Amino acid sequence: MFSSIRGRLWLTYAFLIGIVLAIVAATLVLFLIRNPYETRMAAQRLKLISTVVFQRAETISGLGLDRIQRAAERVDASYNVRVLVIDRSGEILVDSQAAAPGQVPAVDLLIERGNLALPYFRDNRGMLWLYTLRTLDDGNLLVLAAPRPRPPIVSIMRDEFFRPFVQAGLIALLLALLLAFWMAGWVSAPLRRIAGAARQVANGQAVQIPLEGPVEAQVLARAFNEMAESVQASQRAQRDFVANVSHELKTPLTSIQGFSQAIMEGVAATPDAIGQAAQIIYIETGRMLRMVMDLLDLARFDSGIARLDKAAVDLNRLLAQVVERLDPQARRRQVELVTEIEALPAIDGDLDRLAQVFTNLLDNAIKHTPEGGRVGVKAAKKNGWVEITVADSGGGIPAEEIPRIFERFYHIDKSRQGGAERGTGLGLAIAREIILAHAGTIQVQSEIGRGSNFVVNLPITPLRQA
Numbered sequence: 150m151f152s153s154i155r156g157r158l159w160l161t162y163a164f165l166i167g168i169v170l171a172i173v174a175a176t177l178v179l180f181l182i183r184n185p186y187e188t189r190m191a192a193q194r195l196k197l198i199s200t201v202v203f204q205r206a207e208t209i210s211g212l213g214l215d216r217i218q219r220a221a222e223r224v225d226a227s228y229n230v231r232v233l234v235i236d237r238s239g240e241i242l243v244d245s246q247a248a249a250p251g252q253v254p255a256v257d258l259l260i261e262r263g264n265l266a267l268p269y270f271r272d273n274r275g276m277l278w279l280y281t282l283r284t285l286d287d288g289n290l291l292v293l294a295a296p297r298p299r300p301p302i303v304s305i306m307r308d309e310f311f312r313p314f315v316q317a318g319l320i321a322l323l324l325a326l327l328l329a330f331w332m333a334g335w336v337s338a339p340l341r342r343i344a345g346a347a348r349q350v351a352n353g354q355a356v357q358i359p360l361e362g363p364v365e366a367q368v369l370a371r372a373f374n375e376m377a378e379s380v381q382a383s384q385r386a387q388r389d390f391v392a393n394v395s396h397e398l399k400t401p402l403t404s405i406q407g408f409s410q411a412i413m414e415g416v417a418a419t420p421d422a423i424g425q426a427a428q429i430i431y432i433e434t435g436r437m438l439r440m441v442m443d444l445l446d447l448a449r450f451d452s453g454i455a456r457l458d459k460a461a462v463d464l465n466r467l468l469a470q471v472v473e474r475l476d477p478q479a480r481r482r483q484v485e486l487v488t489e490i491e492a493l494p495a496i497d498g499d500l501d502r503l504a505q506v507f508t509n510l511l512d513n514a515i516k517h518t519p520e521g522g523r524v525g526v527k528a529a530k531k532n533g534w535v536e537i538t539v540a541d542s543g544g545g546i547p548a549e550e551i552p553r554i555f556e557r558f559y560h561i562d563k564s565r566q567g568g569a570e571r572g573t574g575l576g577l578a579i580a581r582e583i584i585l586a587h588a589g590t591i592q593v594q595s596e597i598g599r600g601s602n603f604v605v606n607l608p609i610t611p612l613r614q615a
């Protein structure tokens with residue numbers, strides 16, 4: 150029962166209420182022991198008697214001590230209170246219980262304690278007396294005293310404490326348990342919703358949890374919603390990945406199957422036909438091999454095991470080599486290839502991986518630029534970064550396509566279904582992973598009819614020591 154949050158909250162509330170009731174009970178018991186009901190009643194009775202006696206006190210102040218003594222004894226016999234007359238020196242002039250008077254405290258102490266709610270004194274026998282006093286016209290003190298009751302603690306507990314305390318305790322405990330039950334439900338309800346939503350997500354259902362309950366539960370629900378969105382996005386990416394791989398493999402496999410079947414059945418009988426079929430098979434298998442290698446690269450980056458052989462990289466030399474390697478391709482397509490590269494500092498990076506990035510960007514720019522167009526490579530140092538821009542004058546990228554440009558298997562030109570120039574759709578995705586692994590950024594800026602700019606920023610970091 151107490152393994153759940155609700156049970157533990159209930160037990161906690163019951164425990165706290167028990168502690169509070171115990172503290173209150175101890176305080177009440179201490180109060181009643183020091184100031185029990187009988188004592189308060191005796192003090193009230195003494196106060197009422199003193200009101201009557203003090204009204205007649207002035208009439209006897211001029212009498213002799215013998216007559217005052219007899220009057221005091223009559224008051225004692227009538228009301229069961231001790232009557233004393235004490236002078237300022239502390240001498241007892243009159244005592245209605247002269248047979249066993251005991252000593253009383255000094256007059257100053259009596260006067261000082263007379264201001265208490267329940268004034269008392271202790272005589273030399275240890276007996277406690279409640280008292281009240283008044284100063285007579287002749288300066289003497291008239292004191293009325295009554296023994297302070299000392300009822301047993303069991304009687305106090307039974308008569309004054311047990312029943313009201315038990316009643317109040319039961320009511321408080323009941324209210325506390327009801328409050329604990331409601332509070333436990335308020336706290337645990339969001340957690341139960343999260344548990345149910347987790348089972349739904351495990352079954353592949355899309356679910357969002359309302360942000361309700363305590364702040365901590367709302368934080369947990371918000372984190373769960375973010376996790377659920379991430380899981381759903383991952384599942385969508387996985388489904389898209391399988392669909393895209395299947396689609397990308399279907400075209401080359403269909404070509405390979407068709408042309409190999411033509412060779413086997415003798416449809417491609419002439420040497421030229423056989424050579425053409427073999428060439429297509431070779432191109433498509435090469436494309437499949439590149440796709441597999443690209444997928445392995447992405448898998449390594451995703452798992453964090455991609456190895457970067459970092460060393461000092463001369464970016465000027467690297468970019469010059471990439472441009473030189475792709476210049477023949479640009480000439481064949483009648484595309485002007487221009488460079489504007491400043492003197493750049495060496496950076497810490499993987500030479501082959503960075504060459505792969507810039508080769509891919511420049512190759513894509515040339516492919517998507519029409520005859521007579523222009524492709525430019527620009528590089529400069531800016532605020533601790535090296536900014537490299539590959540710009541083309543092609544048709545541009547639609548605004549709605551830009552957020553997806555670095556997705557895997559994403560093709561802007563969907564009309565190009567095959568052929569040697571059709572890429573795997575993984576080049577930009579790999580380029581982004583490589584740049585991120587170098588703590589850099591890659592962005593695209595494009596406008597329909599005005600071309601595209603791919604901007605790579607790489608940090609200038611201290612070079613590794615050989």
